[in-house]
Amino acid sequence: MMDNSYSAIMARKNEIIRNSVGMDYTKFELPGIGFDYEAMMAATGYTLEELQRVQALFSVGNTPLIELKNLTTLARKCAKPGFGARIFIKDEATNPSGSFKARRSCTSVYQAKKQGYKGVVTATSGNYGAAVACHAAMAGLKCIVVQECYDSRGVGQPEIIEKARKCEALGAEVVQLTVGPELFSTVLRLIEETGYFNASLYTPFGIAGVETLGYEIAQQFRSKIGKDPDVVVCTNAGGGNLTGTARGLRKANCNAKVIGASVNLTGLHMASDEQFNKKSFTTGHTGFGVPFSVNPDRSDVPRSAARPLRYMDRYVTVTQGSVFFITETLASLEGLEKGPAGNTALAAAFRLAQDMPEDQCIVVQETEYTGAGKHINPQLSFARQNGIDIHFGDPKDEIPGKSIILPSHPSLIQVTDVDLDHVRRSNIKAQVGAHKDELTDADIRYLMEETNSSEEFVRGVVASL
Amino acid sequence: MAKKGDWVQVHNIVLTPEERSASLPEDTKKHPLEMWVKGWLQEDAELGDEVEIITRTGRHTTGKLVKEAPYFEHNFGVLVPEVLKIGDMVREITFGGNE
Numbered sequence A: 001m002m003d004n005s006y007s008a009i010m011a012r013k014n015e016i017i018r019n020s021v022g023m024d025y026t027k028f029e030l031p032g033i034g035f036d037y038e039a040m041m042a043a044t045g046y047t048l049e050e051l052q053r054v055q056a057l058f059s060v061g062n063t064p065l066i067e068l069k070n071l072t073t074l075a076r077k078c079a080k081p082g083f084g085a086r087i088f089i090k091d092e093a094t095n096p097s098g099s100f101k102a103r104r105s106c107t108s109v110y111q112a113k114k115q116g117y118k119g120v121v122t123a124t125s126g127n128y129g130a131a132v133a134c135h136a137a138m139a140g141l142k143c144i145v146v147q148e149c150y151d152s153r154g155v156g157q158p159e160i161i162e163k164a165r166k167c168e169a170l171g172a173e174v175v176q177l178t179v180g181p182e183l184f185s186t187v188l189r190l191i192e193e194t195g196y197f198n199a200s201l202y203t204p205f206g207i208a209g210v211e212t213l214g215y216e217i218a219q220q221f222r223s224k225i226g227k228d229p230d231v232v233v234c235t236n237a238g239g240g241n242l243t244g245t246a247r248g249l250r251k252a253n254c255n256a257k258v259i260g261a262s263v264n265l266t267g268l269h270m271a272s273d274e275q276f277n278k279k280s281f282t283t284g285h286t287g288f289g290v291p292f293s294v295n296p297d298r299s300d301v302p303r304s305a306a307r308p309l310r311y312m313d314r315y316v317t318v319t320q321g322s323v324f325f326i327t328e329t330l331a332s333l334e335g336l337e338k339g340p341a342g343n344t345a346l347a348a349a350f351r352l353a354q355d356m357p358e359d360q361c362i363v364v365q366e367t368e369y370t371g372a373g374k375h376i377n378p379q380l381s382f383a384r385q386n387g388i389d390i391h392f393g394d395p396k397d398e399i400p401g402k403s404i405i406l407p408s409h410p411s412l413i414q415v416t417d418v419d420l421d422h423v424r425r426s427n428i429k430a431q432v433g434a435h436k437d438e439l440t441d442a443d444i445r446y447l448m449e450e451t452n453s454s455e456e457f458v459r460g461v462v463a464s465l
Numbered sequence B: 001m002a003k004k005g006d007w008v009q010v011h012n013i014v015l016t017p018e019e020r021s022a023s024l025p026e027d028t029k030k031h032p033l034e035m036w037v038k039g040w041l042q043e044d045a046e047l048g049d050e051v052e053i054i055t056r057t058g059r060h061t062t063g064k065l066v067k068e069a070p071y072f073e074h075n076f077g078v079l080v081p082e083v084l085k086i087g088d089m090v091r092e093i094t095f096g097g098n099e
């Protein structure tokens, strides 16, 4: 009889993961603190063209690029004369399963099928579960989705319940848990029990799958607009969206600035039972975005392929109220009804556009599907039931977990910069750990790549540790 | 009374408060880690009984029977009038006159 206590399962973690992702991560480890990221990405064995072909098998990709002319008009009314870049959105909600996560899951599911696994397991409360369930259905594989769904009163986040419904509708088994990071041990136990593939969000297969998104943006711009976009904004949580998109842009030789955007949930603890239902966003927020930038290797694989700090030119936050406001604006001005979480980057882009001249272009690289539970109205309604004070005012007064302030005028939507040097310092500190005195030149180079910063910066931070 | 072959939901305590991870916030640590799974019931049973089910993936698992014929009840929420006001506001600013 297996020992299935929490500590016993966690002690078997490395072995379970090695067997369930079909990839030996130890071969990418370098002598010092680092690992060979590009070798790990190359180990998928797929070129970008091959990824496009795999995605085409699942009818994923080639989503429309839409110019938001009325939203641009509104941004210009809020900007100085001559300012207000053209705003575009990539309608990723049109992928089967309703989000860009389709790009991420179909390569994983394809890989699982190719390697002869009978099914896939994934830990996610979000769109990724729907994507994995969708592609498992297409590939004839079984699928288990494990969700953190309820608080201790048994009250579920409406958005997560909708995801459970969608996964079940696509034939998956949905395992629902109360709040807590020990979800991971349940996932490991299920992987061990079933022998299924671990369709983690953070494998090279998943992240390489998002590269096609960045690549398509560059190609569509060149053919439709006749030039490259100036800025691409990515809603950022675990960092895979931004990482894959940025890598795809680079593969297309596109030099657009890449800006990450997260909903500001500062002050709310992600593992808190009481605060679980006080948040109105279940992804795209700082509760994931900041810790996963500081330390990407906190995921369910030994080395995460999502490494946003390598690619972010700037990182901004927006308020919950601003994202709800812009979601309704997208419906009212553009006739596009989409889920709020994916519009985090849109709220940021609306403001960022106002600092860019009118002839420049800014792209929001995704939308997500909407439906019962996962829509501005049920989410605001749920927040109000949970005692959140919702009113019109200045979003800068919003307190996550206490209030949602809907801007009383669109010109009040602002972005707040995250101090990226601070994030870089924390990243270096986390990676160096206790090895400060053993660092080699190769380690320093690795940290420069990891944090996209200069040798001087890295050496300065190390010296201060 | 649920019949063999009915679609049901079962509940388990995965970890008691004592067994939970040490690094949890206090408010979470007070509670057990709970789990819900759905499947086809293998024997006639009453709510509260410990039962066996077979899930959509064909997994045999057990748990306390908590719901017969579970279904989804999430919806679009109650009226949030602010949503309508946002729509009116941005239309007026974008398309309205400059009066």
Ligand SMILES: Cc1ncc(COP(=O)(O)O)c(C=O)c1O
Binding pocket: A099, A100, A101, A126, A127, A128, A235, A236, A237, A238, A239, A240, A241, A242, A283, A284, A306, A341, A342, A366, A367, A368
């Ligand atoms: C619609 C949508 N946008 C953005 C994100 C953020 O992606 P990532 O976690 O890769 O940063 C998610 C992931 O949860 C998502 O579902």
